[in-house]
Amino acid sequence: MAHTRKRAGATVLGLVAIAAIAFVPATPAQADPSIKDVKARVDRLYHEAEAAQERLHDAELDLADLRSDLSGLEADQDRQDERLEVVRDQASDAVVRQLEGEGISTVGQIVVSEDPGAFLDSLSTMSSFNDLQSSLLTSYDTELEALEIRREATDAREKEIADLTDQLSTDKQTVDDKLAEAKDLLADLEAEERERILASRGSSVRMPSDVPASGRAAAAIQYAMAQVGDAYVYGAAGESAFDCSGLTMRAWAQAGVSLPHSSSAQYGSGPHVAASDLQPGDLVFYYSPISHVGMYIGNGMIVHAANPGAGVTVSGLYSMPYVGAVRPG
CATH class of the missing domain: 3.90.1720.10 (endopeptidase domain like (from Nostoc punctiforme))
Incomplete structure (x- = not known):
């Protein structure tokens, strides 16, 4: 009898243990997102995309300003080119006149000149002309160098903006992908809840x-x-x-x-x-x-x-x- 009671007791304890194991909660699965969570996520993704678009607008405005600056600088260069061409023509005429004088030395020209004083005055005038030419060339070189520096800066900025545009395009694609995922979650919700969240966005x-x-x-x-x-x-x-x-x-x-x-x-x-x-x-x-x-x-x-x-x-x-x-x- 005692042996029988021990076996019965062991059986009961075993059943209790099995029942206890059966009722131990399993590791909870990840809960589906709530309607509130999905709405917050979709709204956040909308704003991330909008912020990227507004940054792109800013970059486009900057690029328009830089291109306008470059256009003005190029116009300045054209005007300076015209001034330089005039100086070059004047210098060329002076060289031709010297050659047509058959290379007579300055002293010799003074000797043969009917009016040596007038000739010396012309030399003074030529010297002043050469000084003016040198000044114009120096000024042109300076402006051309400044123009080149500005153009390099503008080109660098254009590349920067192009890179930014590419990055924004990538960011926008990422946001679109995340948004599509969020919308898929939204679509999986009950129809009534889905209609409620869509209506709440109005x-x-x-x-x-x-x-x-x-x-x-x-x-x-x-x-x-x-x-x-x-x-x-x-x-x-x-x-x-x-x-x-x-x-x-x-x-x-x-x-x-x-x-x-x-x-x-x-x-x-x-x-x-x-x-x-x-x-x-x-x-x-x-x-x-x-x-x-x-x-x-x-x-x-x-x-x-x-x-x-x-x-x-x-x-x-x-x-x-x-x-x-x-x-x-």
Whole structure:
């Protein structure tokens, strides 16, 4: 009996041990990303792509300035070439006249000259001419050297910008790849949740029925608000797609104000205003370094080309990291 009870007890303990092992939780698998995580990731990738595009806009503006400088320098060189050619012609004529004098020495010419004083005066004039020629040549050499230095600097800058453009293209491709991955994750979520996150990327505030503005600001706002719902496309400036600085550039162009296609360049395009003094039409800037711009429309709201998910939309003034504001015009 005792032996039987021991066997029974051992059997029970074994079953308990097996049950305990069965209920030990396995190493948890990596959890699927939440809707909040996916949204944050997609938005971050959108902004990385936008920041790269705005840097490219800045590089293109720099290149345009450098090419303009080079054009002016080349025009200076052409004018200097013309001056040098005149000097060369004058010097050539003087040499020919000397040769036609059959090589008579200076002393001999003084002796045979009917007016030695006049001849000596001409020598003085020739000496002054030679001095002038030497001065012009020295000046030309100096300007030519300066031009060559500037051209080398411009060529180096053009290469730098070309390299930057290539790097931005690579960066943009990387972002596109990551964005495609994030969208795949989004597509794997339940349909109802997917619709909710896509809807949340649109305007989260009520569209204003009237924006209090007048004059040029009113014209700019009217244009920007008319684009709400249009697509966001990197580098675009209309007619039906925009990036952030493309929208503000086109909007203020309707008011006769020229702005560069760059958010950071637009930040330096007018007087800065405090957030407490904002007026409809003011440009508002975000992130550090600056890589996004929108237009203030009053009541704590802005209109802007947000990202490829939201397009041109209306958002809160502080929906992104706020940096400052500028009043165009």
